[in-house]
Amino acid sequence: MIDACLKGDAIAQRQLYFLFASKMMGVCRRYAKNNEEAEDILQEGFASVFTKLYQFKMQGSLEGWIRRVMISRAIEQYRKQAHVFPMTDIEEVEHKLASPDDVLSAISADELLHMISELPAMHRVVFNLYIFEDMEHKDIASELKIPIGTSKSTLFYARMMLRKRIEQSMQVAKKRNYNEK
């Protein structure tokens, strides 16, 4: 299929597109503010995939390569946007978070995704790169062309915002459970 795509076979490209669209949509969605933005990134990402497929050396997973292309597109999308760094009052945030199991049992994946979506664009990108792509701060800084210190502080703020949102959601969940009992 890759060979056919490289030869410009539109049918093969279409198959490739449909094969990875859902998975890549999941990736794009984490970097995007909403579904529409995620679909834009996905569309742009696949356009890049088809034009740069010759760069894929047949080593490693094609899915991984497409995923990196999508993330690159997401970062480009982030660069297009205005970056307003909202100063959140993090003094009010508790630094201790409940255990992951407790959180996961109380909060759905959709809610967690929504929380990421609500992060400012830069925080969202840094958080995703650090948490999901296992990138170090120096790599994130290099990718985003920002100082390492900015990457660290951005991640710190992102974490604090998410903790605050998680704790709020946990409290709501507790109240709901209490009322139900």
Place this chain on the structure above:
Amino acid sequence: MKNDYKENDAERAIFRAALGGMQIEPSEKFWNSALHSIIDREKALARKSTGTWKTVSFFLGAGIILFCIHDMWTYNKMNKIEQEVAAIKNSEPSSVIKENTVVTISKSNVSEEANSRIASSTGNSVIKNSNTSVPANKAFIKTSVGQILNKGNQYALQQVFASGASTSVSNSPATQNIPNEVIVAGQGNNPVTNQSTVFVNNEGSKVTVASGNVSEEPNKINTLSTKNNSKVVIAKQQDSSQVSTKQTTSDSGSGLLAMNEPPKPKINVAHKFSVSAFFAPGGISDFLEDRDNDNTDGITVNSLKDRETDLFSYEAGIKMGLDISNKFSIHAGLYYYMYTYNIKQSIITAQMQHDGSVGYSIVTSSGVVEMPYYAAPLPKVGDSIKVHGNSSRGYLGVPIELSYNAITHNKLGVYLLGGFSANIIHDAVTNLSWQNTLLQDGNASVQNVQGLALIDFSYDLGFGVTYKLWRGISVYVEPYLQGSITSISKNAPITIYPYFLGCAGGVTYHF
């Protein structure tokens, strides 16, 4: 701060567990958009391919035309140079024609001035002027005493006035098939004396002796027609001492003197063969008629027109030609036609197929195509799917054509062309991509079209411009229209008469 994150990386655990392998189905709108995006991409690729071929064809045609123009310009220039060289070689100072001397006349002597006149009235002078009363491009040579000899030169005499008791004109240029006209007339009271006015004229030329000037001695003027259809009017009695010709008896009547049998003219060979190879990119379209005027069968003339567009079509082949006269030629050969259509995204419904099963079929410009469909559940009558793709048909064509050479000028020629062709289907392929309502999809390549006619007939009309290169090789450009006379499909709800508008570029070898 970093250590704190590493040691207490609760977020990593939470978010990766919840969202790490997340898959999200894009929206229906997005799928449609994506599908269109890919279709647009296919169209763009097709347009690019077609555009590339059209561009190549355009530049090829332009190149041929430019080459022809350049070659013709060079040819004319060389011709002019040759004429000038010949003029220089032959331009002996002709300021004086002495009495009873032999003067070699070539057109180049006077061609510099279209209406020049060389005259020798007393035998010892030449007058050269521009006399506008003499038609253009006709050398005007007048002598009353002496001899005009045009022998072995490239050019024939165009117009000669000869009078006097001892004049003679010998006109036998090297190029025998140059027609010319020699007028012999007396001047006023000094008529032609036929006993002493002698012509040796090349075959195919016309010599007119003005009757008014020779009527004083009518018994000495006879009309003589030589063989081979030359038109010669000549004086009966010749002075053999001045003309190196031999008198023979003519077959055109008694009492007439014949010239010696003139040399065989160079007549163009009446029958010439030629072989040509050509390539003709173009566009295919269809003249459609609703066979049953039934709008409920899922297809109408307009919907089929909207659904299909020309993708890339061409014709190529070889043909033999036979010149049956100077103007007409017949041609026959073997052509290959390839017509390709793009099928836009359409929704088709399942229906009963010819073998009794329920399946999807689509009406194309080739006819009814029944599409293989491998998806669960099996379709029921009325189910629908989206399809798009392309279809192509290849034909072997056996044409017979008649061409008429309308204009011939130097190396260029313009001709009209018409003929008929029997077209035998060679291959028919329909490539379809489908997607059902469950977003299952697949591809199908169908090499069978229900009811596609094995053979159909078409006419072709066109015109062409040909340009001779060298040694019987010529190139040509030929825009033409080829239209089907018979429908190519027997059972489609639409009657289909394709027509192809193309421009052939080719090479011909004459032998």
